[in-house]
Amino acid sequence: MPGNTLRSPAVILITGIMAAGKSTVAEELARRLPRSVHLRGDVFRRMIVNGRAEMTPDTEAEAVHQLHLRYTLAANAADSYFDAGFTVVLQDVVLGPDLADMVDRIRSRPLLIVVLAPRPEVVAVREQARSKTGYGDWTPHQLDAGLRTETPRLGLWLDNSDQTPTETVDEILTRAWTEAVVG
Template sequence: MIKDMPDTPPPPPAVVLITGIMAAGKSTVAQELASRLPRSVHLRGDVFRRMIINGRVEMTPETEAEAVRQLHLRYTLAANAADTYFAAGFTVVLQDVVLGADLALLVDTIRSRPLLVVALTPRPEVVALREQERSKTGYGEWTPQQLDAGLRTETPRLGLWLDTSEQTPAQTVDEILARAWTEAVVRDPAVGYD
């Protein structure tokens, strides 16, 4: 049973990819969603970036080839981990910043199905305020407006996109549980995306 929703049967196992720009609420929402599902995993894609101790190259607006290579390595490792947990019977909530053409690339790399994509898209000014209020910072040389523009103009509109500007994390999770297993499903490219 889903916690706090005793009359609702749990959704079937899936890989749920939650994306959005930094400070969009991905970590909080992913943790809350995983905590409400039976046999669930919260997989933080950024952990694979942080595992590189020497030689790590961060993504910046002046993107270096090595930074892109490391980003794609991170996505590959996250996809492999998600597939492994899913094969063991877990619902995997994978959260990471996945923008532009990389979203379709990661969707294609994750082999497990059903695969649900949820993009958290609060307004940039809301993200900027959240960034000021949180203890960790992640923008570096990026601004919320730059990343938001990349999300909205360069990212394929796969899955369920939610403007969470006026929602609490719990409300966002409620909406994901109510809608994602029907509206966020993506299929293999040969079949087409829903």
């Protein structure tokens, strides 16, 4: 098992489409780092009790506004934990041009980005096995196409289709400091 090659503190953004393994990988990574936080960006979406606008293929302006609010809140929380001396593993779905914008939202450095990019057919199987469902009107193939064609190639991109979460975390710990640093 690789050692912890990440320097602390840092902010590590783990992104990818739904069912890519973000939650599991982020939690295991945070547990393996000293003085760390696992920050789930989606928690800020779920805090909206009334008036929440969900992202759909026919996205409305209010849904985009709430998504960007969620990203801003997550970035601010990550910065606050970082300022307190924690390594932050921030997990969220940040795709397309929003990924470059997120680099600007998070002011803490070093900032590392890890994009989990399993094959869409693997994601579809994972989605069927999950108790939570997140796709709604989206399909894994639609989101994967957006990930691969519209998302800037920032940080470390991993095809974790054939890896266990532990193997993915091992690879992150081995490669992230040299391949995932941005900004």
